[in-house]
Amino acid sequence: MLKKEMYMAAGDGCHPIVKIISEIRKAVKENAPLIHCITNPISIHDCANVVLAAGARPMMAEHPEEVAEITVTAGALALNLGNITDARKASILIAGKTAMEHDIPVIVDMVGIGCSHFRKNIIREFLDQRVKGARLILKGNMSELMALALEHHDVSGVDVAPEDILSKDHAEEGIRLAKDVAKKYHAVVLASGATDLVTDGEKVYMIHNGSEMMAKITGTGCMLNVLTAAYMSSGFILEGAVAACVVLGISGEIASERCSGTGSFQTEFLDALFSMTDTQIEEKIRGQVS
Template sequence: MFKDKKTQADGNICLTAEKNNTEMILRAIEAMRTRVKTEAPLIHCITNPISIHDCANVVLAAGGRPMMAEHPAEVAEITVTAGALALNLGNITDARRESILIAEKAAMAEGIPVILDMVGIGCSAFRRAVVMKFLEQKIPGKPLILKGNMSELKALAGESGGVSGVDVRPEDMLSESNQSEGVRLAKDVARTYGAVVLASGKTDLVTDGERVFLVDNGSEMMGRITGTGCMLNVLTGTYLSAAEPLLAAAAACVILGISGEIGAENCQGTGSFQVMFQDALFSVDEKDIRGRIRLREI
């Protein structure tokens, strides 16, 4: 539990156990960001070529050092030197499938925290099979975040139907009418696999199976450029090198969302938004976070 900038035994910063203590959460986020910028951890990202450039820049903007190695012959060796491992199923290939599973084994053996972005598992039996193999290899008690939109979480839980592409189905988007069902699903997935779940969307949901945080930060412009979900994945991975999974996921949703808000206020279109978004992520400070954070625990 995070109290007065103390950390748990493995050195990672944690959230306080006290519900709705916004000040403690803000202090934990700032301590985590400071640690990343001070230590500049290596973040091993196995991601897709569509967003790889932006993902590397997100890690750099947050203070980490990205490495985007994906050859099966080297990923285990590289993973064991990293502070965290960020994996992504987008645009999956045979080589990347093999590398994801090899890197996961190496990370689990060394206790290196892992985040898996389950892109497209609702529309592809092949990707679902990769995720199930990944989960078979998980070692109980090792830090893991499972990321996906609500349609992808439903696919993992066997509740999916009629998903087309990698976007969330409109009826699956978290809203007041389906919030309780979405929370139940996310908590069930977290408990089943011993992981923190990050369900991304207009409202992001983060849970470890017990505590639940909702984050309302963000801008509709984030949905008009490609790869913002992938960027959230690697930003979470960067923070995962310095904080417990629950804090890393919630903080990444807040900070990426705030950066999107700031970028949207200063852009003229999607091209300038992408630049302003990256600028905001690099320069966002404690004052911005305190003034804009929209995180609530339910």
Template sequence: MSESIFSMLRTLREEAPLIHAITNPISITQCANAVLALGARPIMAEHPQEVEEITATAAALLLNLGNITDVRMEAMRRSAGAAREAGVPVVLDAVGVACSRLRRDYAQQLLEQFPPAVLKGNYAEILALVRPDYTASGVDGDKSLTPAAVAKAAGEVARRYGCVVLASGETDLVTDGTGVTAIHNGTPQLGWVTGTGCMLGALCACFLAAASPLEAAKTACIAMGVAGELAATPKGNGTFLMNLIDRLSTLDGETIQANARMEAFCDEEA
């Protein structure tokens, strides 16, 4: 995988692809900075009357369901349709589908009508797309969920919609429905500032502009995890967030290769 990481980073920094992100205002700045840190160019347009035109010119599209509104829902539908027509790969970040029936129903509509290249969610969000009876409190991950249970659910979703699924947690899981990769990079400090999960989706969209969905999802998890580990600090949340952007902007293939902790997930339950 090391050669593909070098190639992806080189492509992003030499070609500066345009990444169209329709995301929530809570994390919009962090997502834009994450895209810039890898060398790509962000555009955060969300007006329904312009998103189709902008999406058609992008190298990848990110749809994030956080802080959902009627306007953003309409914009995402139009943008997803334009992406399909133009062959633009899409990352769907299913934020909050475990705690909101509105978001769960909307995400399932998008998945059925416009299957993305990559579906991203935390453990609770991925499980909620398989089990209608499952609910969670808020948009945070459910720490009671095991990787084995989520790997099984992620595989089911991947096969149902023909996409790669990225389930983020203490151990990130990535699957195309045939095998599951477990990625162990990261730090608890990533959960201490808002928007880092959304930033992971933005990184995934960047790498999707330069690689296959499976490689893009894996590399995004490793890059975010390694940058978080290197950014960890006892100084506090504000310093950590600044360090995280610095580490992402200076990340190189050698650093990723030296620090990546990735393996095939072999639990029999999955």
């Protein structure tokens, strides 16, 4: 099914997505959009720095009485269910509805919806207030996507269950699930993992960039969420998600070559993201599209 490599294309040797990624990155750096992030305190510092490294401006406001006012000034909204509180729940719903009413693109990271009915109900409430035509990305690992799609699929903790990991043995099953979710909710789906899957229900991207070191620090999934929001602000939704997966994955690869441990990995990771060139993306991108 997935036969065409991203970097293989007739004529110039590059898949068109490489050029689109370049356009997205350039637009963010030139326009410096405000990215409103309602995330969790575990990774909030790293998320803010990732947005800055991409060339955008982070705003981490989460009080229910101010989020609507701030959201309307943003280029994109990033929501995250990690470490959920009553106030953060209210803010997610208020900001999400405000963004959709004002045609501001939204990405929601469905952290832990397979291990808590409370979190799953927040997502259902969020989707129930969906505005027709709103630009939306639903992000999660494969266990979280299954929890959204199926009535009964529970896991322990926020990590993907081993049996749900996207692999060659059941790639088709994972792709089918992601496409079904995308079609059902009229959204782009970003299934993160060792291989990232991005689909709008029709086109499917599989991104193979990344490093095992990324799993040894906390918050890389949250960082992917806010980086996607930054790139969504360019107006590219599907491609913005692909760009974020590629750029973050390559940053991890570069950092793992330069670091001596998890501490230096974090520094090298941010440096790689900040200084990444189009040439590095062209040389290192690995993935398939169908």
